[in-house]
Amino acid sequence: MGKETMINDFTTGFGFRVRKGSLYEEDSSSAQHTDTKMTVLFPWTTLGSNINFCDALISGGTGPELGYFSEVGSGSIHFNFTIRGDKATASLFGDVCQGLFLDQDRLFIGGNNTLLGPIKADFGVMTAAGSRSNGILSPGLNFGHSLPKGKIDYEPRIFSGALGIVTKQVDLLAELTALFHWYQQVRIGCISQTTEQKFVYESGLNIVELNYQERLFQLSRYVEALEGSLSIFSGSNKMSKKETAEQRQLLEKWPKIQQQLATPKAFELLIPESLTNAIARKLAEGKLDYTVIIKGMDIEGKQKGKDWLNTIANGVRNIINSEIAMDG
Template sequence: MHGKPRGFDKAIQLIERGVDIPNPWSLDIGDEVDIDRISADGVTIHPGCRIHGAGTVISAGVVLGEEGPVTLQDCRLGPDVRLKAGYFHRAVFLQGASMGLGAHVREGTLLEEQSGGAHTVGLKQTILFPYVTLGSLINFCDVLMAGGTSRKDHSEVGSSYIHFNFTPDGNKTTASLFGDVPRGVMLDQPPIFLGGQGGTVGPVQVGFGTVVGAGSILRDDVREDGLLVLTPPTDGVRRPNTPRRYKRLAPLLEKNVGYLASLIALETWYRTVRRPFFAAQELGDLVLEGALEMLACARAERTKRLAALVATIEPDTAGRRQLVERHVELLAACTPDQVPDALRTPPSVLLDPLATAAAAGTAYTAAVRDLAAPAKEAGTAWLQAIIDDTGARAAALVPDMGLFEAD
């Protein structure tokens, strides 16, 4: 007769505390899992799930494995998250986020409130703002996507969509921004739609309200808001290939610095504006800690990829020489500790009503949506100032690259 499965005693303890576990014999719970980080309020863990990692947090109302087994390792789940089946490693899901059967979600992923995907979705280094919805059969790594105002009015990625994030040269300085942080966090921007059977060759920047038609491969920025984009088939090309040419190095560097700056702005938002909303939730401080870890992970990934790119550059122009010589300083300039003291605190017209709403128990998304226009405008200007300041410091280190001059 076989002995008890690993974690059986922990499963029984969770059942005794009120967690719904229909078949405790089918679970695998690691010895390192702290059951005090698992809520007893409305949590359901279906048969076949594997739960590992000392960092794992499972908040109230979470449902795991309703469509098939879930492997959960060092993830932090906010209230009412539904992970229906798949593999989840070092990711954070905020209230009401969900993923369907066959999900493969890896480190650096942060899904905010009521965002998620259908079946067979692969994510890594992905940040989805509230309500963003992914279809099925999608690979959407190295992106930040915002847009939309509710579950009925949300940014969407159609089925069979790919964000192409790896070049033939092995370069992954390819993170794309769909929408932006300063306006996106206000939850009042028109949604972005990326039609199915399509893709984006990163890095690109896409404005709010953009509709990319089904079957299109987006290779260029769409910075203007509210455009319909249908990309034509490319002309055939057959010519000698010169690896690592980086003919558009300055725009590539701009986008990477801009992405890092956006992560800094978002981290500042979490540390100041979002903190009291987490504090109001059971296990919320632990979920916030995980979200900040994901943002730090995202910055580390982008820094690593940019440094790897610079290592392959031939310093044959003044700008490229500056970049090679000063890239360590440039990357150091793109860190949260470089944000000036004057920009570390949100304007009171924004912070005060949100703090009041959090104290009254108002949900984060509702509190942000209900902000008056002057508060939203001040908040957007504040976050944009953080991004602009970061970009200006980086540009000053490599003046011959001509960064952000067109902006």
């Protein structure tokens, strides 16, 4: 999305690899030997060196100065394949609905981290250097966990915690849906002032939709694979009755859920007037840099914007909540 400040005067370092679905928003950057694919970096986010950070979205931070933006430390890897080869593993660091307004605590992923997707990390999360993390990360310094020595019997064809994995991936679809409508109605509809800027924002919109469709595709592959797990192990002592019931329900309801999730366009909701007015006031002041416009909006405009985006995202989440019994 371009550079708005020269505090950090580069976007990528030597040996970088930016693959399909990578979206680097304003002043986000990566250093030497980094690899991204289906990765969304919000403004100012910085990746260190020797990093593999695919299938992830990271937001958070309030500015380009040191200590104010989200960071991923050198040597960190986001592991996005399971032992079975499925990729319902995308992680959400921060979120879209709050993070878009550039007023949330930053995230700091320490160096040499092992990140086992899918992860849900709140704003304000820090991880210690050399740590191993998965699951849900809460604000504060997270030390991760280590594995015990030895080995256990393991059957990779048994899926466990399927409903939780599906719910996490639908949550990411919800956030990407909000981002899709932000690009469509805010960046393109309100902020773009030139043909070139509109083209860049439209390209960003296409990348957001590409990420959405990739996540839906990988989630569908995962759910379809549950059938093999059930056919072999349901009724045995290797799979609990609760897990069996949840997987059966997912398989039964998935065709309807998938149809409802087919496109982020289905969740369109008109941008609130208070948000468009807040943006218009900044443009009238001659503020043309995207991050300056967003940071400078009044509190009412920002809150109405957050409420609008949350309503869109919750429309996506409600599909899984309404179709699948969540009480176990």
